[in-house]
Amino acid sequence: MGNESKKVAVIGTGVIGNGWIIRFLANGFDVVAFDPADGAEERTSAAIDRAWESVEALGLKEGASKERLTFVSTLEEAVQGADLIQENVPERVDVKQAVLHDIDVHSKSNAIIGSSTSGIKPTDLQEKLKNPEKLVVAHPFNPVYLLPLVEIVGGEKTTQNTIDTAYKIYESAQMKPMVIDKEIEGFIADRLMEALWREALHLVNDGVATTEEVDKAITYGAGLRWAQMGPFMTFHLAGGDQGMRHMLEQFGPALKLPWTKLEAPELTDELKERVITGCENFANDRSVEELERQRNEFLVKLIDLVEDYWP
Amino acid sequence: MGNESKKVAVIGTGVIGNGWIIRFLANGFDVVAFDPADGAEERTSAAIDRAWESVEALGLKEGASKERLTFVSTLEEAVQGADLIQENVPERVDVKQAVLHDIDVHSKSNAIIGSSTSGIKPTDLQEKLKNPEKLVVAHPFNPVYLLPLVEIVGGEKTTQNTIDTAYKIYESAQMKPMVIDKEIEGFIADRLMEALWREALHLVNDGVATTEEVDKAITYGAGLRWAQMGPFMTFHLAGGDQGMRHMLEQFGPALKLPWTKLEAPELTDELKERVITGCENFANDRSVEELERQRNEFLVKLIDLVEDYWP
Structure with missing residues (x-):
C-alpha cells in the first residue's frame, strides 16, 4: 500500500524535522518543508543523503522518492493542502504556540497537526488555537527514520477522530504508534x-x-x-x-x-x-x-x- | 585457547548459579556444583539442556562439554582445589557471610571467591573471612550464559592480585568484566x-x-x-x-x-x-x-x- 495521495508538511528542519522528512519520503509521501534558517534546505538535503542508504535497506514503500520533497519559503505555502503538518520548532511553549497558531489558520479544516514536543502537554499547546481539536502530540525518537515508536497524546480539546486519523497516518509510515490517555510532562x-x-x-x-x-x-x-x-x-x-x-x-x-x-x-x-x-x-x-x-x-x-x- | 586446566566451583544453583554453570561449561571449564535443596541436580540438568542450544550457537570453547559438570553433596568437596568459587546463595548478608566463611576455610589459599550479590558491598561480605583478600563481588546479568557483563568490585581487604586474577578468569569465559573502584550498594x-x-x-x-x-x-x-x-x-x-x-x-x-x-x-x-x-x-x-x-x-x-x- 503506497501513500501517494498523502501530503505531509514538516515545519522546522533540525535533527527531528529532518528525521520526519526522511521517514515520510521513504514511505511514499509527498513532503513540503519549511524552515526560516539560513542554509536549512542544504542541511536537509545532506541529511537525506546520509540516511537514504539506511531507509533503503529497511525497505522503501512504493513510490518513495527523495524527489518528492519540496522546500518552500513560507509556512503558509507549506501547510496548504497538507493532510498532516508535523511541527518541530524549538522546545519553548510560547514559540510552539505561535507557530501552531499559524499552522492552524493556514491548514485545511480536516488536517492533523502533530507536534514533536518531547515534554509539553498538548492542552498547553492548544491554548491559542482556533481549531484545537486538530492538534495531537506525536513524539518520535531519534533517529526518527529508523526507530518506530511515536507517542500520540491528545489534549483536552483533541477529538477522538483526530487521534484515530493520526494513528493511521503514522502507522502507514511504518511506525508503532502508542496512544497515551493521560497527559503528563515527558509522556512515558x-x-x-x-x-x-x-x-x-x-x-x-x-x-x-x-x-x-x-x-x-x-x-x-x-x-x-x-x-x-x-x-x-x-x-x-x-x-x-x-x-x-x-x-x-x-x-x-x-x-x-x-x-x-x-x-x-x-x-x-x-x-x-x-x-x-x-x-x-x-x-x-x-x-x-x-x-x-x-x-x-x-x-x-x-x-x-x-x-x-x-x- | 581452552580452559582445560581451570576448575570452577558453583555454590547455590538457582537461576544465577545455573547460568554460571552453563557459561563455564560452554567455555571449557571443569565445574563442580553444590546446592543442598531437594532436586537441585535435576533442575540444573534441565536448565543446561534448555540453554545448550544457545551457547552452542554462540560458539563453544575447545573442550567444552556438559559432561564436565559434577554435582557433589557437600560444600567442602565442591570447593576443594577450585581456582574460582562462585557464590550464589540468597541475597541476605548473614546467609552470605556464613557460606563465604565455609568457602574460605575449605578452599585453596590462592583461590578466588566471587560473590554474585547484586547489591551487598564486598567489604560487608569480607567481615567474617579468615582470608578476606580472596573475595571479590562478581555480579553477572541474567541470562548469565549469554550476557557478557560482569561487575567486579573489591572490598577494603581485596588485593589487586585477586582483582587481576578474577578479571582474567571471567574474560576467559568470554565475558566483558568491568572493574568498579568505588563500593556502593547496587554497583553501577x-x-x-x-x-x-x-x-x-x-x-x-x-x-x-x-x-x-x-x-x-x-x-x-x-x-x-x-x-x-x-x-x-x-x-x-x-x-x-x-x-x-x-x-x-x-x-x-x-x-x-x-x-x-x-x-x-x-x-x-x-x-x-x-x-x-x-x-x-x-x-x-x-x-x-x-x-x-x-x-x-x-x-x-x-x-x-x-x-x-x-x-
Whole structure:
C-alpha cells in the first residue's frame, strides 16, 4: 500500500524535522518543508543523503522518492493542502504556540497537526488555537527514520477522530504508534529515559563511574535485552516459572534499599496485582520457558550482530 | 585457547548459579556444583539442556562439554582445589557471610571467591573471612550464559592480585568484566536499571501507563539503541556535529523539569566537562557523523532481526 495521495508538511528542519522528512519520503509521501534558517534546505538535503542508504535497506514503500520533497519559503505555502503538518520548532511553549497558531489558520479544516514536543502537554499547546481539536502530540525518537515508536497524546480539546486519523497516518509510515490517555510532562518513554539518565549523571557526579563505564554497563548487560523486551517482561522472566509473582516476592524488598537516588513507590497489593496481571496478559499464555526460548534465540543472533558495532 | 586446566566451583544453583554453570561449561571449564535443596541436580540438568542450544550457537570453547559438570553433596568437596568459587546463595548478608566463611576455610589459599550479590558491598561480605583478600563481588546479568557483563568490585581487604586474577578468569569465559573502584550498594548497572524500574512502577502506580505500554515504550524506542550504545553516547549523537556539548546546552535545562520522580543532580560546570570529555574520549576521534553511520547500519540489521521476536 503506497501513500501517494498523502501530503505531509514538516515545519522546522533540525535533527527531528529532518528525521520526519526522511521517514515520510521513504514511505511514499509527498513532503513540503519549511524552515526560516539560513542554509536549512542544504542541511536537509545532506541529511537525506546520509540516511537514504539506511531507509533503503529497511525497505522503501512504493513510490518513495527523495524527489518528492519540496522546500518552500513560507509556512503558509507549506501547510496548504497538507493532510498532516508535523511541527518541530524549538522546545519553548510560547514559540510552539505561535507557530501552531499559524499552522492552524493556514491548514485545511480536516488536517492533523502533530507536534514533536518531547515534554509539553498538548492542552498547553492548544491554548491559542482556533481549531484545537486538530492538534495531537506525536513524539518520535531519534533517529526518527529508523526507530518506530511515536507517542500520540491528545489534549483536552483533541477529538477522538483526530487521534484515530493520526494513528493511521503514522502507522502507514511504518511506525508503532502508542496512544497515551493521560497527559503528563515527558509522556512515558522520556520519563523512563530521564530516570536512567539522571541516575547516570549522579553516578558520574559522585565519581562512582565514568561515562564510558555507564555506557558499557548498559550495552554489555541490560541494553541487550531491552531491544526485545521491556523492564516488566525482563523481570517476569527473571522470576523463573512463577514469573513476575515470584520476582516481586523476592526482589520487592530491594525497593527499600538505597539502590538509586530515586525514591521508589510503595509496593501496595494493588500495584503488585497490576504489575503481575499486566505481565501475564502480555505473555498471552506463553509460559516463562517459552518466552525464555524466544529471548535466547534472539539474544544469540543479536550478540553476533552487535559485536561488529561495539566500540 | 581452552580452559582445560581451570576448575570452577558453583555454590547455590538457582537461576544465577545455573547460568554460571552453563557459561563455564560452554567455555571449557571443569565445574563442580553444590546446592543442598531437594532436586537441585535435576533442575540444573534441565536448565543446561534448555540453554545448550544457545551457547552452542554462540560458539563453544575447545573442550567444552556438559559432561564436565559434577554435582557433589557437600560444600567442602565442591570447593576443594577450585581456582574460582562462585557464590550464589540468597541475597541476605548473614546467609552470605556464613557460606563465604565455609568457602574460605575449605578452599585453596590462592583461590578466588566471587560473590554474585547484586547489591551487598564486598567489604560487608569480607567481615567474617579468615582470608578476606580472596573475595571479590562478581555480579553477572541474567541470562548469565549469554550476557557478557560482569561487575567486579573489591572490598577494603581485596588485593589487586585477586582483582587481576578474577578479571582474567571471567574474560576467559568470554565475558566483558568491568572493574568498579568505588563500593556502593547496587554497583553501577543495577542502579541504572533500578532507576528505570522505579520510574516504571511509578507510571503504572499513577495509572499513566500499563506494564505493556511501558515495555513497548522501551522496545520500540530507546531499547533499540541501548544494545549498541549507552545513554551518554546516545545523547552525544543527538547533539548533532557538536555532540554532547551542544546536547547539554539544549537539554540541560530539562533536568529542572518534572520529567521523572527522580531529582536530578545540579549540572555544574565540572559535571558538564566530565560528561563532555567522557564522550569525546569514548568516541576516540570518530566524528558524530561516523558514529551515526555505524549506528544506522547496526539499527537496520537489528530492526530486521528483532521484528521476528517482538510480541
